[in-house]
Amino acid sequence: xxxxxxxxxxxxxxxxxxxxxxxxxxxxxxxxxxxxxxxxxxxxxxxxxxxxxxxxxxxxxxxxxxxxxxxxxxxxxxxxxxxxxxxxxxxxxxxxxxxxxxxxxxxxxxxxxxxxxxxxxxxxxxxxxxxxxxxxxxxxxxxxxxxxxxxxxxxxxxxxxxxxxxxxxxxxxxxxxxxxxxxxxxxxxxxxxxxxxxxxxxxxxxxxxxxxxxxxxxxxxxxxxxxxxxxxxxxxxxxxxxxxxxxxxxxxxxxxxxxxxxxxxxxxxxxxxxxxxxxxxxxxxxxxxxxxxxxxxxxxxxxxxxxxxxxxxxxxxxxxxxxxxxxxxxxxxxxxxxxxxxxxxxxxxxxxxxxxxxxxxxxxxxxxxxxxxxxxxxxxxxxxxxxxxxxxxxxxxxxxxxxxxxxxxxxxxxxxxxxxxxxxxxxxxxxx
Ligand SMILES: [Zn+2]
Numbered sequence: 001x002x003x004x005x006x007x008x009x010x011x012x013x014x015x016x017x018x019x020x021x022x023x024x025x026x027x028x029x030x031x032x033x034x035x036x037x038x039x040x041x042x043x044x045x046x047x048x049x050x051x052x053x054x055x056x057x058x059x060x061x062x063x064x065x066x067x068x069x070x071x072x073x074x075x076x077x078x079x080x081x082x083x084x085x086x087x088x089x090x091x092x093x094x095x096x097x098x099x100x101x102x103x104x105x106x107x108x109x110x111x112x113x114x115x116x117x118x119x120x121x122x123x124x125x126x127x128x129x130x131x132x133x134x135x136x137x138x139x140x141x142x143x144x145x146x147x148x149x150x151x152x153x154x155x156x157x158x159x160x161x162x163x164x165x166x167x168x169x170x171x172x173x174x175x176x177x178x179x180x181x182x183x184x185x186x187x188x189x190x191x192x193x194x195x196x197x198x199x200x201x202x203x204x205x206x207x208x209x210x211x212x213x214x215x216x217x218x219x220x221x222x223x224x225x226x227x228x229x230x231x232x233x234x235x236x237x238x239x240x241x242x243x244x245x246x247x248x249x250x251x252x253x254x255x256x257x258x259x260x261x262x263x264x265x266x267x268x269x270x271x272x273x274x275x276x277x278x279x280x281x282x283x284x285x286x287x288x289x290x291x292x293x294x295x296x297x298x299x300x301x302x303x304x305x306x307x308x309x310x311x312x313x314x315x316x317x318x319x320x321x322x323x324x325x326x327x328x329x330x331x332x333x334x335x336x337x338x339x340x341x342x343x344x345x346x347x348x349x350x351x352x353x354x355x356x357x358x359x360x361x362x363x364x365x366x367x368x369x370x371x372x373x374x375x376x377x378x379x380x381x382x383x384x385x386x387x388x389x390x391x392x393x394x395x396x397x398x399x400x401x402x403x404x405x406x407x408x409x410x411x412x413x414x415x416x417x418x419x420x421x422x423x424x425x426x427x428x429x430x431x432x
Contacts, residue, residue, distance in 0.1 A: 003027055004423065007041035008050035009390060010400060014364075014376055015356075017049060017400050025383040029195060029422030033379055043425070047391045049403065051359075052376050053116025053384040053419055054326040055366025058229070058267050058288045058317025061142065062099055062124055064106035065090050067322055080235050080297045088169035096127055100138045100145075106321050107146030112428045113324045114386035114416040118148055119288075119317065119370045121202050121229055121267070123155035123173045131174060133184055140197060148196075149384060149421050151370040153229050154188065155202040156181050156217060158209050162245045173204070178216055195422055198372060200227040206242050206250045215257050218264065227263050227371040229288070230254070234268040234299050251276035261285030265369045267317065270300045277306040286313045286369050291332035293319035301336040304347060311349060311357070315366040330358040330408050355408040385420040 004025045011021035022037040070078070070086040094102070110118055120139055127134045136154065143150035157173040160166040166174055175181045188199055201221045203209045209217075214230075221228040233239055233250050242250045251272045258264060262284035269277055269287050277287070289302060297320070307314055316329045334354055337346030349357040367375030374382040388407060389395075392415045398406040407415070418427045 003032075004042045005037065005039045006043045006045065006050065006385075008045035008048045008387065010049040010403070011377065012049070012051040012404070014378070017403050021050075023050075023377060023383070025423045027423075029383050029424070031377065031379050031381050031383050034377060045387055047389065048387040048417060049390050050377070051386050051388065052363045052374070053386045053421070054114045054362050055117040055119070055315065055370065055372075055375055056110060056115045056318040056324075056326065057119040057265070057315035057366035057369045058290055058319050059106070059110075059118050059120050059321060060123075060319065061103035061106035061118070061120060061139065061321065062090070062094065063087060063320045063322075064109070065094070065098075065102040066320065078298075080299060081237070083297055088167070091124060091169040091172055096134055096138055099124070099135055100142050103139055103142030104145045106324070107143055107148045108429075109321075109324045110318065111146055111148055111419050111421075111426060112416070113326060113413045114419055115318070115324070115326060116149055116384035116386065116419050116421045117151065117367065117370065117372060117374055118143070119151045119153055119200070119229070119366065121153045121155060123157045123202070123204050126172045126174065128172070131176065131180075133187075136184065136188060137191075140192065143197070144193075147421055147424060147426060149372070149374065149382065150196065151198045151200050151227075151372060152188065152192070153200040153202040153227075154181075154185055155204050156209055156213065157204045158213065159207070161207050162241050173208075178213060181217075182220065198370070200229065200370060202229040205231040205238065206253060207238060211246065211253060211257060214254075218258055221263065222260075225371075227265065227369065229265045229267060229369075232266040232269055233271040234294070234297075236271050236300075239271055249273065249276060251280055255279045255283065258283065263371070265315065268294065268299065268302070270294060270302045272302065274303050274306045277303075281306060281310045281313060286315065286365075288315040288317050288366075288369055289333055290317040290319035291329050291336055292323050292325070293317075295332065295336075296320065296322050301340045303340065304333075304337055305341070307347070312360065312365055312368055314347070314357075314361040315369040316361050325413050326362045327408065327412055330355075330362050333361065334358055355405040358408050359404060383420060383423045386416055387418045388415050389417045
């Protein structure tokens with residue numbers, strides 16, 4: 001990639017859309033300078049608006065293979081747990097080439113939806129029979145094929161429920177020991193391409209690891225300066241199980257366990273008590289919600305009132321990838337709260353802007369959850385962008401002062417025309 005100067009009709013500065021903004025991107029794929037630069041543009045984006053690319057901070061790419069499946073309920077209603085059986089059937093059916101194919105498809109689709117970075121919460125490690133970690137390389141291979149930035153959140157998965165052995169499908173997720181887990185992390189750290197790839201740690205959930213292990217992993221991630229992600233309270237059953245085992249709800253267990261939650265992202269928090277969530281945020285924690293997946297799985301709607309005032313601590317994920325659209329995730333984050341609390345403007349920033357806070361969750365908030373320098377158009381960050389077609393009929397009658405609101409509340413993936421990851425541009429595919 002050579003040095004480029006990018007200029008769109010309008011550029012999102014983090015606050016407003018402004019005309020005449022030029023962005024210098026250096027040969028390493030980072031933003032060198034932003035403003036009224038002297039250099040003539042090498043890429044003039046006529047009729048386009050330039051924004052930071054979306055970050056999906058929580059994804060299981062292979063679950064793209066379930067799209068359109070598990071939506072029929074001949075025995076009456078289904079649940080998260082019946083869906084999980086369908087997911088385990090998929091897991092048992094996948095060989096390495098099919099796994100790569102599904103992940104590549106998900107990542108390509110993400111780019112077409114304006115997603116330039118994915119936080120891949122990766123727990124599916126092994127081919128059948130052996131603990132070979134082959135799918136760790138496979139998921140990186142898929143990300144390279146799609147040209148997406150990936151934070152590989154290598155996931156610890158030891159038990160099939162609190163104190164219970166792993167089931168058949170879960171054996172393909174197995175991490176036998178902390179030692180083996182960190183050995184694999186060291187191996188991955190030596191192989192990744194740091195211009196596009198980074199590592200973080202994850203613990204699948206309080207169902208999949210003992211609390212001593214979780215405490216040890218958190219300590220080690222702080223030592224290694226890695227982020228740590230964990231599924232928390234997506235389902236009531238999980239809360240019931242931890243209450244039986246530990247006398248507390250999952251978030252209360254984590255609050256007692258972590259001296260500081262800095263660098264920790266709790267995914268879902270669907271059934272988390274607001275007081276527990278407030279304590280977690282006060283200790284430095286972050287929250288990732290995945291509204292489309294949570295709706296699809298019938299999880300419930302989290303109470304996010306505790307996150308007010310904690311700007312930058314929210315992120316969004318496409319999770320099961322049943323539908324990939326950060327625009328829809330943003331809307332449904334706010335709409336879920338509107339429906340739950342019967343108010344408008346539930347997820348807002350200090351000045352009362354809903355779209356700005358939601359867009360921050362879909363960009364900078366995700367970048368921070370993944371420990372990455374992207375998600376904003378600022379010098380020093382990766383040159384990860386998306387462009388929006390200002391001539392699209394959906395934006396007729398919309399003034400530029402309300403453009404972000406119109407994008408967040410009135411548009412879909414069809415307005416996204418191109419993405420750029422580390423200075424490398426790709427047009428959105430309109431047919432396959
Ligand atoms: Zn998940």
